[in-house]
Amino acid sequence: MNAVTRPGRTEEQHLDAVRDRLARRFPDLDPDLVDRAIDIAHHRFDGRPVRDFVPLLVERAATATLGGGVFHPTESHDSGAYLQ
Numbered sequence: 001m002n003a004v005t006r007p008g009r010t011e012e013q014h015l016d017a018v019r020d021r022l023a024r025r026f027p028d029l030d031p032d033l034v035d036r037a038i039d040i041a042h043h044r045f046d047g048r049p050v051r052d053f054v055p056l057l058v059e060r061a062a063t064a065t066l067g068g069g070v071f072h073p074t075e076s077h078d079s080g081a082y083l084q
Contacts, residue, residue, distance in 0.1 A: 014055035026066050037062040
């Protein structure tokens with residue numbers, strides 16, 4: 001079981017672990033850019049009733065964006081800021 005799926009942790013604690021992993025994976029990127037990618041990915045799941053896998057899905061979306069997708073950090077979370 002990895003840090004994203006470990007029971008007993010809050011969603012925010014899982015997202016903090018995601019933030020740490022992505023900061024290590026993308027050390028040359030501005031930390032604010034990493035935070036924004038996580039924030040946008042996280043907001044895609046607002047209002048969804050099942051939250052168990054949100055941190056994992058956020059990490060995958062942010063990794064895809066930071067690793068090669070086109071990221072527009074000035075766009076809001078609901079405007080299609082992810083362009084692959």
